[in-house]
Amino acid sequence: MAVKFALLMYSDPAETAAMSRDQLREVGRKHERLRAELTAAGILVAGAGMGHADQTTTVRLSGGAQVAGPGPLSAAREQLTAYYVLECASSAEAVGVAERIVDFHVTSVEVRHVHDSFGMVEAGAGVSARS
Template sequence: MKYMVLMYADPAATAAMTAEERAEVFGRHKALHRDLVDTGELLNGAGLAYPVDTTTLRRGEDGPTASEGPLTGAVEQLTAYYVIDCESPERARTIAERVVDFHVVAVEVRPVHDFFGMG
């Protein structure tokens, strides 16, 4: 089963991280990436630009309208993701637990459908 592992962090806290903190976060993701490549579970993943660099499109009466910034005004914003293919929801949660730390304060684990709207 495929899962999205969606990571959330406070962009202001990310910007304020020290070089040592950045190195720690990078090291943790590098180790996880290596492990998931070794098991064949990693399909894709990337870090995302700061939310200030985001454009959100919404449905309007006359078609899509664009606004600068992320979809929500929450402090925590989507910061990175992995797409994994693993044997169970429990395994997906175990993988996701490895990215929760002082930087990534919340993680969503969401099943991926192979076709839009199809279970």
């Protein structure tokens, strides 16, 4: 049975801004090839690039009220830059794809199980505190 995984890609916005046109093209071509391979294998569900971290709005709970403010959730050097959602036979397969993504631009990839939260409260849906 296939399981969905989100591959969350992180990079340093300052490093991305310093990349040459050739480097940007290389990254684009790499992901075009990878997307084609994942599509042909029938495991690509979705994927997209994310806007720059400095164009982000974060909504937080503050004093019991929702407050929107500029900037990403974390001030970390590496920021979320793109994602893929894959439907894989195992976590090892998803990790294998993540290993192909990490390079001079995408310096880390989080692999997270995606669960269907609908009905989670009523049925338990196999979701634990660690899901």
